[in-house]
Amino acid sequence: MSSGLRFGLPALVAGMMMLAATGLDALAGAPIDPVPNPRPRPGYAPVATAPNPARAETAAVVRKSGKSGNALANINAYFNGFKTMEGQFIQFGPHGEQSEGDFYIARPGKIRFKYNPPVPLDVIADGRNVAIRNTRTATQDYYPLSKTPLRYLLADNIDLTSGVVNEVRQEPDLIALIIVEDSRLVKGKLTLIFDRQTYELKQWIVTDAQGLNTSVAVYNTTTGARLDPGLFKINYYQ
Numbered sequence: 001m002s003s004g005l006r007f008g009l010p011a012l013v014a015g016m017m018m019l020a021a022t023g024l025d026a027l028a029g030a031p032i033d034p035v036p037n038p039r040p041r042p043g044y045a046p047v048a049t050a051p052n053p054a055r056a057e058t059a060a061v062v063r064k065s066g067k068s069g070n071a072l073a074n075i076n077a078y079f080n081g082f083k084t085m086e087g088q089f090i091q092f093g094p095h096g097e098q099s100e101g102d103f104y105i106a107r108p109g110k111i112r113f114k115y116n117p118p119v120p121l122d123v124i125a126d127g128r129n130v131a132i133r134n135t136r137t138a139t140q141d142y143y144p145l146s147k148t149p150l151r152y153l154l155a156d157n158i159d160l161t162s163g164v165v166n167e168v169r170q171e172p173d174l175i176a177l178i179i180v181e182d183s184r185l186v187k188g189k190l191t192l193i194f195d196r197q198t199y200e201l202k203q204w205i206v207t208d209a210q211g212l213n214t215s216v217a218v219y220n221t222t223t224g225a226r227l228d229p230g231l232f233k234i235n236y237y238q
Contacts, residue, residue: 072165076160084227089101104227107154126233149190160177188208189207
């Protein structure tokens with residue numbers, strides 16, 4: 001395993017896992033800020049849009065109150081209505097980096113991100129660990145799944161009403177859930193963005209301890225299909 005979990009990993013991996021090693025004191029106590037905007041994306045990746053600054057200022061912000069209960073319950077029902085999902089992703093890093101690929105989810109515990117060339121990365125969670133494989137150098141690092149925010153989306157029974165969500169922001173066309181991670185190994189802020197009508201996950205945005213954002217949008221998604229178990233197999237002897 002790598003000796004330190006950090007945001008030095010490529011953008012999608014760093015984003016989904018929030019592997020920062022520096023402090024979050026300023027972030028945790030910061031005033032409410034607008035949901036970060038994603039960068040423009042190609043026309044072939046139709047996804048829900050995040051709020052623009054003007055709309056974000058007037059977004060309804062709900063903090064651990066009864067008003068957020070229905071939204072969280074509906075998102076729980078959406079996630080727990082399927083065990084598998086597959087689709088495509090496109091991500092933009094904090095410095096304009098862009099990459100894309102295919103993803104596969106099989107709950108509980110399994111996920112696969114396959115980057116398109118020239119990005120030489122393959123990310124696999126097998127239920128116990130997450131492996132970050134560099135296909136160019138034929139090396140890989142391992143991280144315990146239980147120590148990453150992936151655990152929220154890969155649980156057998158997802159329950160976002162159990163106190164993991166720090167804040168709920170609602171707009172006419174989307175709902176944003178804010179999850180702050182502040183542990184010894186994992187520090188950062190994860191924003192999950194859902195369609196307000198269907199409650200489908202459209203995008204996530206990660207803010208690291210330095211305030212840098214990574215935006216990942218998913219599209220062309222399907223649920224309920226039978227997935228090849230080999231997609232989630234980690235070669236520990238590589």
